[in-house]
Structure formats: C-alpha cells, structure tokens
Amino acid sequence: MPSEQMIAPDHTAVRVALWRALHTQIDAPPYVFDDEIGLRLAAPEDGWRDRPDMDPQTTSPMRAGVVSRARFIEDLLAEQVGRGVDQYVLLGAGLDTFAQRRPELAARLTVFEIDQPGPQAWKRQRLTELGFGVPDRLRLVPVDFEVDSWWERLTAAGFDPRRPAVVASTGVSMYLTRETNIATLRQISTLAPGSTLATTFMLPLGLVDSDEQRLRRFAEQGARASGTPFISFFRPDEIVSLAKEAGFAAAQHISPSQLTRHYFADRADGLQPAESEQILVATT
Numbered sequence: 620m621p622s623e624q625m626i627a628p629d630h631t632a633v634r635v636a637l638w639r640a641l642h643t644q645i646d647a648p649p650y651v652f653d654d655e656i657g658l659r660l661a662a663p664e665d666g667w668r669d670r671p672d673m674d675p676q677t678t679s680p681m682r683a684g685v686v687s688r689a690r691f692i693e694d695l696l697a698e699q700v701g702r703g704v705d706q707y708v709l710l711g712a713g714l715d716t717f718a719q720r721r722p723e724l725a726a727r728l729t730v731f732e733i734d735q736p737g738p739q740a741w742k743r744q745r746l747t748e749l750g751f752g753v754p755d756r757l758r759l760v761p762v763d764f765e766v767d768s769w770w771e772r773l774t775a776a777g778f779d780p781r782r783p784a785v786v787a788s789t790g791v792s793m794y795l796t797r798e799t800n801i802a803t804l805r806q807i808s809t810l811a812p813g814s815t816l817a818t819t820f821m822l823p824l825g826l827v828d829s830d831e832q833r834l835r836r837f838a839e840q841g842a843r844a845s846g847t848p849f850i851s852f853f854r855p856d857e858i859v860s861l862a863k864e865a866g867f868a869a870a871q872h873i874s875p876s877q878l879t880r881h882y883f884a885d886r887a888d889g890l891q892p893a894e895s896e897q898i899l900v901a902t903t
Contacts, residue, residue: 625744626737628661630845632713634672635790636661638682639689641668645675651882652686656716660745672841675826680834680893685790687878687892692787693717693724695900699785699815700727706784708773709733710803710818710898711791714742718757729756731778733769736761739822770806776875783813783903790896793821793849794842799859802853804901808866816867819896823852827894835895855897862901 636657643650645668672678696707696717705728709715712732718725732739739761746753758776759880762769772779786807792800807816826834839849853861855872862870874894883891 624737625741626735627741628714628738629847631842631847632834633661633663635685636714636716637663637667637673638678638685638894641673641675643684644668646682647886647888650686651683652690653710653722654689654716656719656749657714659749660714660716660742662745670796671815677834679890680831681838684875684892684896687875687882688789688819688896688898690882691873691878691898692789693721693785695815695817696785696787697724702813704783704785704815705729706729706778706782707731708778708784708786710769710786710788713738713790718754719746719751725756729758729777730846731758731760731772731773731776733760733762736763741799780809781811783811784815786810786814786816786818788816788818790819792818792853793851794847795851797851800853803864804862804867808862808903810903812868812903816835816862816898816899816901818901820853820858820899821849822895822897823854826854831851831893834893835846838895858899862899866903867901868903870899870901873900 633662636654639652639654640658643653643655668672698701703738707728708731709717710733712734715732718730734742739759743753743759760769760772760776778784788803795803804816807814824832827835842848855874859870859872873899875894879891
C-alpha cells in the first residue's frame, strides 16, 4: 500500500524545519517562534548549519518569514480555540510540530495533518521513535493528491464539516496550479460558519525589490532542481477577490510589514521577513 511505503520528506519540508530551529540557535531573543522538535524529527547530518541554504545572513529574510507565519497562524488558532473552535486542519503539514509543542492547546482540538502518504508514514515512524506517538486527537491523513480527494480523505478521518474549523496551508500554494488553488478556496469556503482559512501565497517576482529578486531566484532555482517548481503567484488584491468569489464571507491580506510590526519591532539585529510570501486570512 502506498501509505505504508515510507519516503523521506522533501527538501522543502526539511528546510522549513531547520530554519525554524535555526532561529533559536543563532538569532537574538526575543524569539518569534521556538521549535526544536522539528529538528529532532528531521535528524539532519552533522554540519547541517554549514549548508548554503542555512547561511545566517543571506537567508535570514526567508527564515524570518517561516517563523513569523508559523507564529501568526498559531496565534490565530489560539484565538479561535478561545471562541470554541475544536478542529484544526493542516494542508501539506510537512514536519509541522504543533501537536507536540503545544499539548495544552492541542488537547482542546482534533488536529488533522494532510500530506502525501510516503512522507507521512516516515513522520509517523519518527514520532514513535522519539516517544511522541500519534494520539487519537492527532489524525494523520495520507492523501495522494494525484488520485485522491483530500476532502473525502479528511471527512473519512473524522472531520466534521458542520462544525467550525481552522484550516492552515503554508508554503504550498505556489506549487499548485491556479485552477487547483481556486478549487481549494471553493472547497474550504463550504465549511461551517465561523471557520477560518490562513494560507500563504507568493507575490509575482516583479512586485518585490531587486535585492529580494535575487533571493527569490535562488529559491526558485532550488525548487525547480528538486522537481517542485513555483508555478502560481498572486497579487494581494487578486487573492482577496478570488477568496470572496469562491464564497468566503470575508477575506483580508496580511503583509510582511504587519508581521514585522507585530513580531520584530525594536530588534537590534534587523531581522524581518521577506516581502515575497504573504498571508491570506478568509472566514466563512
């Protein structure tokens, strides 16, 4: 069975986990986000901090973007749990460690992690090896996106679309076609009133400054070489309009400048997220 064949997570998922860990290892406090468990899951080879994509200076905007989007979404989730929401869906979960890092919040939720079968089987084994296990409130939902309906797999795993939920999808939209992104918006917009989608999207290259364009080209070359090229880009006004057209009651754009004001104010090291990746928050 495909779901039983373990396949190591792709380079992108591992890189995100390593950047999250690197933040608390090399950046100055206060830390925006604290995640050492992802590093334990990934178990990289010795010397991983010397990799070119871990360079403290050149990749700092991307590292800051990764930790600030994670912090923003978990702050949003905590707020929604306070309002009674008890279902959390991660589309393209990768090496996310929310359920392990935030047990007090996770205990108030059923967490559904959707990912490809092979990497998810690998993650299940790693969670067991590290002593975390997979409790009933954490549902690992394997989906072969080429042949399966993620929605059908999700409901089969116990998700109740009649109750509000928070759905998060980070670092995924740029790998999907425009049509798939729109179809995903339409599907999530059918959730019960009071549900929230938080998803990242990538700006067109022409909307970022020249310095960041060089960083983006480096990232896109790496993605293409890994067989996962960036193919979808959106302007903020465009993605907000698409969300409303898909059926969401409200939608707003969260910019890196807003994240900087919330999470990086008064830092002596100048750490702040890149402009390329932005956030859409849409509610039903």
